[in-house]
């Protein structure tokens with residue numbers, strides 16, 4: 001072997017040295033400098049562990065000046081190689097091997113194999129399996145739906161699938177209270193992150209819910225959000241503090257009167273923004289609040305937006321429209337038109353019913369084609385004439401399995417002391433309020449009743465809600481200090497940590513509080529379904545707030561019927577309000593999305609009755625009841641029916657759930673995990689049915705295995721076990737342990753070059769075969785999301801002596817069973833001999849793979865055109881009814897389609913693994 005100064009060589013004994021350059025040649029010694037590690041080594045020329053680096057046509061090379069080329073030809077001059085190739089701009093350049101970047105990783109399988117860097121056959125098999133699993137996941141219809149530690153509830157799985165797979169989703173999640181909007185948002189975020197559709201997420205929730213969100217995201221989705229509060233923002237930071245994290249959780253209060261902070265938040269660039277309890281965003285036709293304006297600016301700058309609210313119309317139809325406008329300004333551009341459209345919902349609902357029954361409606365609106373298949377036609381009606389793709393609302397009526405609600409009225413005598421205090425409606429509703437101390441506790445009969453009642457209930461827990469913080473504090477003091485009842489208070493005067501501590505004390509099963517006394521802030525978002533007694537110390541003057549209060553207990557996970565207790569003073573404003581809620585609105589037995597609208601309609605008659613009940617009250621109750629029945633019926637058959645059609649398609653949801661279960665029932669994950677553990681030196685031990693204990697060992701390949709704790713990690717593959725045992729990691733293909741470990745295989749060279757021998761009947765000894773694994777490699781800007789249409793698509797070829805592909809005759813698994821390892825010195829000797837043969841076979845294998853690639857690319861382009869084309873069609877159709885959609889938006893979609901097509905057409909093959917097999 002002749003060494004010449006300037007030649008590039010690699011050490012096959014130590015691949016980490018990078019690319020060496022010969023700096024001195026003596027009669028029997030050669031000195032090589034390795035610039036990447038700053039080392040110089042001298043070897044005896046005889047038997048030096050060095051391999052000459054020769055790039056081939058089609059290889060990517062880079063120079064120290066940052067030039068990147070794809071090699072088109074190689075020439076040798078005075079012992080040095082000159083590479084000619086094309087760069088990104090299709091320019092042709094020639095560089096000497098002297099100019100090559102020393103940091104080159106010899107990761108291409110062919111280079112590693114020919115340079116004598118062999119991996120174990122087990123690692124090769126692991127690599128092949130990794131690409132197969134990755135590809136299967138990219139294609140899976142349930143991708144992004146498997147990883148959450150949640151029960152598989154159809155309405156949630158449907159929404160997560162429907163929204164999570166969208167590019168830049170913009171929707172209002174408005175399921176009724178307690179049906180799992182937080183969980184749906186978590187599922188969507190998980191899916192978006194996993195599929196690379198979003199990287200930077202911002203979640204804004206009211207302060208009292210911050211911690212609950214933080215915990216839910218972590219325990220159910222393994223999403224580690226960084227909590228941004230005053231304390232965090234007080235820490236010194238270089239530049240924009242929001243740039244330092246990818247997943248940020250904060251409350252909108254943090255930005256009130258803080259223009260600089262708002263600017264930083266806006267500048268931080270988010271892919272997806274989530275706003276919980278979005279009904280708080282202040283908006284009216286006259287003016288919008290600072291919080292609304294902040295979200296409006298975020299909404300205009302960020303591609304994705306999820307708004308969450310159980311009571312979208314809490315502040316009326318106009319503010320509901322204002323939120324829809326944030327999501328899709330082109331669809332919701334005129335409040336007047338929106339109000340007009342709402343009146344038509346009944347018509348669309350009837351039309352959908354006809355289509356479902358197989359009839360063709362006579363009065364299909366313009367722009368719709370009666371020949372379109374009915375399910376698509378229904379979607380088009382929903383999209384163009386309902387709230388379609390932007391609003392999802394599931395109701396208890398549609399999601400079965402909820403417990404009953406029972407109202408218990410507890411009338412109490414009206415104390416004389418209050419007679420003087422009740423001057424107006426506010427003090428009539430909250431007669432304790434005018435007292436500036438807690439002296440009212442001594443004579444208000446509700447207090448004595450509460451004390452006795454809680455003692456009777458023992459040990460059952462009860463949540464007490466009242467409107468005001470002062471009332472809650474006084475009550476809790478009394479219960480705790482005077483009555484000896486284990487209790488805690490939850491109100492706005494407490495810090496977030498104190499609130500969470502109080503909630504945790506209430507939740508504690510063994511030594512916890514029997515009761516939690518909350519002000520109104522406890523009526524929103526919190527999970528208290530471990531209790532089933534709710535005591536409403538007073539009633540709010542807003543039906544949606546009442547529903548929110550009941551929803552603390554009446555939510556997913558509630559095991560009992562919900563008992564609602566209302567102590568009230570006879571003859572008081574609260575007494576009349578209770579009657580109106582019970583007998584007029586029927587608000588205690590079932591939730592009513594039109595509660596606020598009905599309230600507004602009757603407010604003029606109701607409010608005076610609360611101050612002073614007259615003989616007209618009974619008529620008011622009867623009128624309200626009639627109107628409520630009629631409204632509920634109208635909603636059920638009109639708007640709610642449209643929403644139901646849009647919010648969950650039970651058959652589709654069931655198919656998805658079956659798909660998830662099928663994947664969970666298979667042994668593939670267990671087998672793959674065991675192979676990973678074997679390769680990375682992680683010990684695995686049986687824990688119980690469906691669970692393993694993983695422990696690090698001294699022989700760990702990388703010194704690190706993702707999500708493996710030093711003391712070991714117990715994992716389970718069983719969803720039910722995962723839900724019951726939070727101490728175990730619920731392992732799915734989407735758990736970060738798996739995702740990161742697969743990435744460790746995928747993005748490194750582990751297993752990409754191997755050599756082995758086999759005995760095969762009928763094939764003469766000494767025959768060489770090459771087992772190659774190619775994947776599709778498409779380099780495209782991330783925002784195009786090309787992998788949606790063009791997954792990795794691994795191709796395995798097993799080329800024999802004549803270049804024939806035997807892959808289907810000798811499957812990979814069978815080969816793994818037969819293959820035997822070859823000792824390194826023998827392997828090196830073999831490689832030297834077969835070098836040119838390998839090159840020739842690789843060329844044959846590559847041309848076969850390229851032929852397959854052509855088909856894959858054609859199919860991918862067709863799929864892309866059909867999916868994005870449908871989006872374009874939708875926009876064009878919407879433009880017909882809504883001139884606010886600009887031509888540029890359509891042009892942009894056209895541009896996207898063409899860009900995707902260009903990148904798909906330019907996709908190439910990437911050799912991911914290569915195994916040389918010799919028959920013996």
Ligand SMILES: Nc1ncnc2c1ncn2[C@@H]1O[C@H](COP(=O)(O)OP(=O)(O)OP(=O)(O)O)[C@@H](O)[C@H]1O
Nearest residue numbers: 150151177178179180181182183310525527555556
């Ligand atoms: N699929 C599920 N599996 C297990 N628990 C769930 C599931 N969905 C929801 N839950 C639990 O049910 C409760 C209600 O869910 P969540 O908080 O998401 O509801 P919500 O609709 O956001 O409620 P609210 O209207 O009060 O804001 C939570 O305790 C949540 O953990």
